[in-house]
Structure formats: structure tokens, C-alpha cells
Amino acid sequence: MSASDTALRPVPQVIAHEVPKPRETNKWVDWITTTDHKKIGIMYLVLTFVFFCLGGIEALMMRLQLSVPNNTLLTPEHYNELLTMHGTTMIFLFVVPVMAGFGNYFVPLMIGARDMAFPRLNALSFWLLLFGGIVFYFSLFFTPPEAGWWSYPPLSSILYSTSGGQDAWIFLIHLTGISSLIGAINFYATIVNMRAPGMGWGRLPLFVWSVLIYAILLIIALPVVGAAVTMLLTDRHFGTHFFDPTDHGSPLLWQHLFWFFGHPEVYIMILPGFGMISEIIPVFSRKPIFGYKAIAAATCVIAFLAVLVWGHHMFASPLPVVVMGFFMLSSFLIAIPTGVKIFNWIATLWRGSIVMTTSLYFAVGFIAIFIIGGITGIFLAVFPIDWQLNDTYFVVAHFHYVLMGGAVFTVFSGLYYWYPKITGRLMNETLGKWSFWIMFWGFNMTFFVQHALGLSGMPRRIYTYPPGVGWSTYNLISTIGSFILGLGILLTFINVFRSLKVGAIAGPDPWKGNTLEWFTTSPPPANNFDVIPRVRSVEPMRDIRRQIERDTGVTQKTGGSEQFAGA
């Protein structure tokens, strides 16, 4: 079909089709040399889920060790290695890059672009991530790091962490940092320059807004941690004393640098998840998003405040009370835009006609969990209360409510939503709902009781505890819950593999989506779109369906959606 042909068709119509491959190459070579954002996206997703499993196994081992008092299953050395690897893996090798995976696959599709702005840089991002992970995990065969994912000196200095594991950790931060940084530049360039005609800033899908802000935050925060770990490296090996208290250095400097990165990192991890929810809830409520501008603005405000709150990680450190007061207020302020988002999501559900898909279950489950994480965050922001709660299991519970909710539940929601686009097949809804309920109860069982553990005096990062101090029951409940949670996650993995073969054929638009990725076939062809439609609102696909209905008089049936009767 010639270009003039497509231009003559009654616009708009789904007309993307397969572009024949230029030449037949070895499949593996094809994956390794690819610069296609979709293939890179899939590799990101597969790799990050592998790391998610590794991090999960590490978590389960720690929970097993803590299930009973005075347990000797793990040595203190191994326990510290596990807590370091679990935190580092989940943050640097799962949550941040999994968002890049979804972003890679869907940002170009959602803005009507044919690839990312810099396809080869995009491939480099992925391979740096892989090598960062390899450098880090190879320390398993030697001595893994054991100073925690926050690696406070002097504990992480050469005097107290003599092994090369700590250096492997530093190189992981360097490699994944460069990977994320060039990825962020790529996202920024793509979103700013390659939007479909008519897609102004007021018509940008909210997921793309969140990836844009994610990219900006990465560009602000990553150089700081990159510098900090380089200083740690030179302290360890090249005779500098940035963090060495015995030679006029300051351990507190590390804390400021690390948390100046570390707190924006939290928003880097959850904002794309927020973006997914802002896409998914309107689709399944059959309603436009409530307060599009408020949500986009809230995302920007959160990003701005995110770089002003790092001190709330340091309330027990030597800081003047005035400084603590400032960080309490800035942390309070961030609750406002976050609250606005939650209210807008609930208002989007309100008076909708909600299609109860697994994706929506996970989205609603996320909101329910995240509300608790948000509220406990207020307790921690009040610095005199934080003096009791900081570095206890209360904090562990808080940030798992925020990050398991804000990242894992949203990613699972996104996975069930976009899987049909990536593979062309739907996942099994029954299995998906089982997975959701088991995960939801397992999650709450694991982490809700940890609030009580922290409040009754159990610090984080202890490898064991004595009987008779009132921690045994809660720890056992938490351990049992963690295995239930693991089972729920396993069911979704089974669903993913099973559906590749036996899932129902999805068709281009199984959910009646709003955004442009549903305009093309599932999976999309190499060039994404033959014709890029003109965008006239935030919901271009809805406009397209309406126009076709007007032009043809036929109600648009969408592939696969028949199974959701009544929708």
C-alpha cells in the first residue's frame, strides 16, 4: 500500500500491519543487536523480573531467619549480606528499571512515535543495567557487601568493610546510574520532540507525564549519588578522607548526599506507577480521568518537593531542631499533591461503570495499600515521633506499604493491562484474581504487624532477637504472610508463561483503551504505526472509535472484550 493510499482512507482507521523483516538473522543475534524500543522494553521487563525473583528469595530467607527467636538458620554475616542485596536489588535492579521497561515499550506507542529518540543509546541503557547487575551478583561467589543499601560510612569504609563486595556495590551504582541517566535523557528527548501531531502538553497521556517527570528526577538525583559513591571509592582505595571522621571528614556528608538522591529516588520509583494507575482507572471505569490537569500538576509538584525532603531520613542524626522543623514541613507539603491524586482516582471511579478486571483489582488494591503507607508517612514526618519510629520495623512496614503498593501492585496492574499489547494474548482473569487476593492478604499479613513490631521496640536490620520480648508472635505471622505473598506472585508468573501459549487472542484493543498504543496491532509491528493519527484530546482512541461509529454506523466491538460481559 502506498502512502497516498493510506492518506485517502476515511481517517481514522486501524491500519497498522506487519512490516516484513529485512533479513532473516539468528534469533539471539537479533535480540542482542536490536535497537527496537519494544524489544528493549521486553528485555528490560524480563531482566528486572528475574531480579525481582532474586530480591524476593533474599527477602524470604530473611523472613525465615526471623520467624522464631534466637534462630541460627543464617549467620549474622549472611543476614547482613542478604539485607544489603535485597534492598539494592529491589531498588536499583527492579523498581527503577522495570519502570524504564514499561516506559521503553509504551512511551513511543502512547505518543505516536516510531521509536525512542536515540535507539542505540536505548540499547546501551539496557546493556549497562545488565552488566551492573552481573558485577553486583558476581560478588556472591566472593564476599557480598554487607553495609546495607544505604552503605553509611564508616561502616562501608575500608576499615570496617574490607571485602571487595562493597566495591561491587559501588560499581553497581555507577553502571545502573549511567544506564538510568542516559535512559532518562532518552525519555526526555523522546517525549519533548516526538509526540503525534496535535498532542500538546495538555493532551499527553498521564503515564507519559509521569515518565517525563521520572526522567527529570533521575537527571537531578543520579549525578549526586554517582559523585558520592565515587568519593566513597576514593576514600576506600586512593587515600581521600571525605567521610573519614579520624581525618576531618564527615560521615554526615555521606548521609546528606545519599538522601539527596535517596528521597527523589522514592518518587522516581512510584511516579510511573501513579501514571499507570491514571491510565488504567479511567479505562475500566469507562469514564475520563477526573481532573487531568490536577493530576499532571500534582506530579510536577511532587517532583519539586521531592528534592526538598531528604533530611527526614536523618532526624536521629546531629541536625539542629530548626532544620528538622523545615524537613517536617516540606514532608507534610508533599502529602497534599499525593492526596490530590488519590482523591482524583477515587473521583474517577465514582459514578463510573467499573469493569472488574484483574488489572483494576491491582489498581484499587494499590490505592488501598498506598493510603496506609501515606498515613504512616505523616507519623514519620513528625520528627519527635520519628525519634521513636526511625530505624524500626515501623519504617520497614511504612516503605513496603509505599513501595510494594506504589511499585509492585501498580506494575502488576500494568502487566495485566499491557500484556495483551506486548504478546497479543490475554492473561487468564481467574488465575489473575486468585493471584491478586493471595498477594493482597499475604502482603497485609506480612507488613501490617510490622508496625506493631517497630512500636514495641524492634529495630531494623537485627539478625535475631531473644524470646520473651513480645516480638515472636508478630514475626511468625509476618513470615507466614511473606510466603503467602510469594505464592500470590508465583501465580501471576505462572499466568504470564501459560498465557503466552493458551491465552485468548487479544486483538488490537481488548479493553477499549484511551491511548494510542491500542491503535496498532497486538503485538505492534516493527514501525509501530503506518499512519499516525491527529490527536484531538487526551483520549485519542475514544475519539477514533466514535468517529468510526459515526462513519460506519457499527458499534465498535473490540477484540477479546466480549469476555467482560456487561461492559
Add this chain to the structure above:
Amino acid sequence: MLGASLVLAPAALANFLTPKSGAQPANEIHSLYMIVLYIAAVVFAVVEGALFYSVYKFRAKKGAVAAQIHGNTRLEIGWTVGAAVILVVLTTVTFIKLPGIINPPNSSANGLSLSGGVLTASTTEPSPPNGKKLVICITGRQFIWAYYYGSGCESDPYSSKVAYSYQEMYVPANTTIVLHIESLDVIHSWWVPSLGGKVDAVPGYTTYTWFKASKVGALYHGQCAELCGRLHAAMTALVKVLTPAAWQQWLTQQKAWIAAQEQQVLTLRKQLIANGNLTANLS
């Protein structure tokens, strides 16, 4: 499981509160925590309620049509202001409660009698209004806490011959105690939940906190709260509250024991030097 948790609920609820023990400032922190908890409970109930009600009420039914609402500016402004008002209330409450948490009161009449009015150069060191306080210096190291009792401990505890103890701290009741906290190696964090909040022991810095316990005979457990190495879990602390008279007695006894031990070591050292097993390098 649900049944069991309902039965256990009242007993378990206490575990969802910060400790309240009769010691300051733990009690003050507890009362601030309770105010935040009540506000949080209301917010939690309203928001979760709205979420589950909407999902339950507006599930897709045959013939139901979703209302095509794009937003409502007044509502948006309403909940933004609403959230802000709650936070203003929380800020106000915190700053009202703050002085009671960071400023120590005077020792009670039945506390230890102390000489007063010691001027300190530090602006961060807490001090009661009349300046009368018992200073205890805490030094953290892998993996034990050491305590040096009485003024002079901040300069050189060995030459000023103050009494010291490890892991178990003995304190007089009803007396304002100010802690000077330091670390010899990595970062530790001093924390006895029933007495008050935690304070990091950062090498190169001196940090301060205070407490005033009233229950004679009470034994409070604490634990290092910042990962400090492999035996972080073993770095515990015990604080035992004695009557001021009993504490004075303990202090005298402890000093005598320390002197006796030093004498023993000195004798042993002389013996070893005489036997040629140790080089005499004492000036």
C-alpha cells in the same frame, strides 16, 4: 485466623502505640503520637471508605452508563485546602508539644541533689531551667555501649576518675539525666524506647538527649538502632532505675571496684615486667 485476631485484638492494640512508661520524654512523645493517631484514623476511615464504596457501588451493571465527568474545580480546591488544613493542625500540635520533648524539666525534690548552674559551651546540649542535671557520657563501639557517670566525663573519663559501666546503666530516679553520646568507630544509635527517642552516635560528633525516670526498680531495655556491623543485634542496653540514695551507694561501690581492679592490673603488670614477659614502657 480472623476469629483469633478478633479475640487477641484488645491486647494487641497496645502494641500499635508508642511506649508509655512514666519516663520523660517518652510520655510526651506518646501523647503527641496519640493525637496524630486519632487524626490519622479518621483520614484512613474516610478515604478507604470512599474507595471501597465507589468500587462496590459503581461496578458495571447491564445498562449502566458511566457519567462523563472531566473534573470539578471547586471539589479539587476543596480537598487540596482540606488536606492543607489537616497538616496545619498537625504542625501546630507538634510545635506546641515540642518544648516538652526537647527541654528537660528540673529534677524533682526527691531526686538526686546536684550542684547547679554548670555552664556549657554547647547550644545543642539540653539543660533544665535551674541547670542542675546528672551528666552521663555514652560511648558506642562495636558492639557495646559504655557509660561514664558524672561531670568530667566529657573531657577525659580515665584521668578524671569517673565511674563507668558497660551495657547496664544505673540511674537515680526523679533526676534529670543528660546524655552525651559519642562513637569510637562506626555509626550507632542510642535508643531505649521506654525512656525516649533515639539519637545517633556519629563518630566525630557529640549528640545529646535527656530523660527523667520516676519508677524505682524499673529495668528498661534498649538496643542499637543503626546497623553497625555483624553483631548489631547483640548491641543491647539496660537502664536500671534506683533511688538516689541507692544510686549513690552503687556509684561508690563501682568506683571502689574499679580502683581495686586497676590495682590488680597494676600488680599483675609489675609482676610481668619483673618476669620479663612485658616491656616497661610506662613513663
